Amino acid sequence: MNKLDLLRLARQNLWRRKMRTFLTVLGVLIGTTSIVVMLSLGIGLGEEQRKSMEQWGSLTMIEVNRGMVFDEKGEPVGEAKELNDEAVEEIKEIPGVTVVSPAYNLHGEARMGRKEGGLQLVGLAPELMDQLEFKASEGRLLQGGDRNVLVVGQRVIDNFWDESERRAMARGMRGPGRREEKDPSEMMEQRIALTVHNNNNYEKKRKFNFTVVGILEGEYGQHSWQAYAPLEDLQRIRKFMLEGAKSRSDDGNFSQGGVMTGGTVRVERVGRSRSNSRDTDNYDYLLVRTAGIEHTSQVSEVLRDKGYNSWSMADNLEGFEKTSRTIQAVLGGIGAITLLVAAIGITNTMIMSIYERTKEIGVMKVIGAAFSDIYSLFLTEAGMIGFLGGVFGLGLSYGASHLINHLVRNYISGGMPMEEVVNISLIPPWLALFALVFSILIGVVAGLYPAHRAVRLSPIKAIRNE
Amino acid sequence: MASLIEIKGLTKKYRLGQEVITALDNVDLTIEEGEFLCILGTSGSGKSTLLHVIAGLELATKGEVLLKGVSITKMKERKMATFRRKHMGFIFQSYNLLSSLTAIENVALPLVFDRVNKKERLKRSREMLIQMGLKDRLRNKPTEMSGGQQQRVSIARALINNPKIIFADEPTGNLDSKTTQEIMEILSEKVRNSGVTMIMVTHDLNLAEYADRVIKMIDGRITSIVPNKKVG
């Protein structure tokens, strides 16, 4: 029998017992739907987790901080590495690394028009900024040759207050509990003056002026509260701050000076970790970009092996992925049981069908059907039931998935506006394909035993009982 | 004339619990190519069993069946299926049509198993059914046809692959006398015109007149062989 005839005959046979076929297909449909929806939840939750992590820090970024690496027992690993140009070169050589930018870090008091506030300033190589996963929502990023310009995160504006806001805050009307949403666009093209004191002589101070040329994307993320300036500007500021400095053990960390009042400005350097470096020319940290998420944790590990104190959001990813895999396995298991029941249903239906068609099978054998014809016919019928259940189950799964997402968005979240569309149920193409192939396979496997019985059937017994 | 089928010492026993039934008891028989053989006997005499063993549908307990000198008793079931498909046709008392298929689909079924393409097999089936006088019943299901019509469909199915041998087991057992006559005319004419070998089993003495030769069976044994003198 050729394949087309096989399909036609199988379809005819299924169509003969519409109700029974329908009910068996329904079983597979429910099984497929439950397994797909369950898996889609696992996948969707995992994807959401990943997205929310990505919001906090790019998964292709690694920060290399000052200080030593310690193993689990608290023993230092290797020598503490100095974060200088040599280190930059060394890290660039690591496979999977695409960009390395040195970075400085300052926290200072600043003024923007009538507003005063604090500025968390990061200096990095301006020509590399666009390669470091930064994106401007307004204006532009830093570029090579930039001087005295800033690109600010969206929440930097929140740290600036005018006189009335300040007074209101003092009366406790605007505590940190109630964030006043301010428009970050307000900062665009503004001049920001940062006042810096010499570290060794507090009376010596200098003003550094910046112009805001861009605002970063991302409302609540790693970069939202920081302002970025060219590395050279930060180097100039540091040079002024450190003039006349003797070698001090805590040179990297400036103690906080003075109480904050009107004109006084306090500047502190925030080390990402306690520095034990004596070299004041060292960078505060290095920003490393990897070629892709799949490289990040591996590069991270290489860095730690080399004695660098590296940190990346991707380090946490593995744990999260393990969790979401576990969730998927549990949910998938529940679906698998449903599908197993459906498979038993197929087997049952096919055996019943053989009882009914005993005579017919006998006749087919007598008039020349080969073993393989009978075998394929029953496998095809069973596979078709699986396929139909798979197709309709998949359709239902898409519907159910939409419904779940809709409900979650509108009811579970309490109608809160979400920054991004949340899909806790996600059916990627591979899952759809898997569901189809799997349901056909289930059908065929469930049909193996009945098909075997049909082949074994004696044609004589079948045609004798007339 | 070369012998088409040679049967030597064929014995078939069934075991029913403690009891052993001898359905065929040391049967010797030679069947010539192109002859119309009638096996006559009462119910339970072993006619159907003989037919089944010759067709390779049932295994003999003892003895041999040679088809053109080749033993089919030793043939593998698989090979036997192919052989039936290519060279044998079957007609049953209860027609044994597939109830879900139309007349034309039933007739075409052996060709489906023989991988003949759809267009060709429908063409051949249609011609065959027209020959059987069923021009208006091509698309009817068996339940929509009379017994005589169904049996004609089943004859068409038996003939569709141009078989060398046709086995007919009580082909008119369920039919009235008029229809019986019609069916027998069709069958005997087919033997005369196409040179096919026909082995027909019946308990009806009246049918014997259509055959070239009649053998009588009693209790699994052949008791007499009577050549029919027929003109035409």
Ligand SMILES: Nc1ncnc2c1ncn2[C@@H]1O[C@H](COP(=O)(O)OP(=O)(O)O)[C@@H](O)[C@H]1O
């Ligand atoms: N499968 C079987 N098991 C036991 N006995 C059988 C079986 N098939 C046939 N017989 C017996 O063999 C004998 C011959 O049967 P059968 O060839 O059908 O006779 P006929 O076709 O002449 O009526 C009968 O007695 C019948 O009961």
Ligand SMILES: [Mg+2]
């Ligand atoms: Mg009989």
